[in-house]
Amino acid sequence: xxxxxxxxxxxxxxxxxxxxxxxxxxxxxxxxxxxxxxxxxxxxxxxxxxxxxxxxxxxxxxxxxxxxxxxxxxxxxxxxxxxxxxxxxxxxxxxxxxxxxxxxxxxxxxxxxxxxxxxxxxxxxxxxxxxxxxx
Numbered sequence: 001x002x003x004x005x006x007x008x009x010x011x012x013x014x015x016x017x018x019x020x021x022x023x024x025x026x027x028x029x030x031x032x033x034x035x036x037x038x039x040x041x042x043x044x045x046x047x048x049x050x051x052x053x054x055x056x057x058x059x060x061x062x063x064x065x066x067x068x069x070x071x072x073x074x075x076x077x078x079x080x081x082x083x084x085x086x087x088x089x090x091x092x093x094x095x096x097x098x099x100x101x102x103x104x105x106x107x108x109x110x111x112x113x114x115x116x117x118x119x120x121x122x123x124x125x126x127x128x129x130x131x132x133x134x135x
Contacts, residue, residue, distance in 0.1 A: 005041055005048050012065075015107040019073035020063045022111050024048065027061060030120045036128075047076075058124035059083065072096075072104040075116065077123050086122055091115045 001009075009017050027050050031039050037055035041048065047064035062076040077083045079101040088097055094115050096104040103119055105111060122129075 002041060004043050008043055008046060008048055016065055016073055019105060019107060019111060020048070022113075023063055023073065023075060023116065024050075026111075026113060026117055027120050027124075030117050031124055034121050034125055036124045052124055052127075055128075057126075057128040059126045061120065061123050066098055066102050066104060069098065069104055071107055073107060074098070075103040075105075075119070076101050077103075081123075081126055083119075083123055083126060087119045090118065095119070 009021065012020065028039060031037075031050075031052070036052045036057040040051040040053040042051070043049060044060065044062055045064075047062050049060050049062040051060050052058040059078045059081055064074055064076065066072060066074040079099070084097050084100045084102070087095060087103060091112075094112055096106075098104055103116070105116070
């Protein structure tokens with residue numbers, strides 16, 4: 001983990017950090033499983049962000065806390081994509097969403113790993129799927 005990303009995680013509250021580090025591990029696991037190549041881990045807007053910079057297969061995933069939802073961990077995607085609509089069509093009953101950019105998970109709840117893993121896969125392959133008509 002890059003030192004600036006590590007510092008960003010260190011500044012988070014314990015419950016938020018724990019959830020987001022779990023999501024981070026899920027992101028790297030899904031990336032390996034779906035063959036999008038190495039991920040670039042950096043900061044965007046002061047938050048940990050994950051890019052398929054080498055393959056350009058997906059869109060950026062950013063982790064943090066939504067300002068309007070301090071009791072939630074948030075997984076953000078580019079608001080110009082159709083990803084939140086896709087996620088909602090698959091997991092409307094299991095996940096919570098904010099607008100067209102965030103998946104929210106209550107800090108007191110266990111992570112819905114299967115559903116989040118599917119959302120992460122869709123984000124990491126977004127551009128690849130668009131090129132092949134899979135979106």
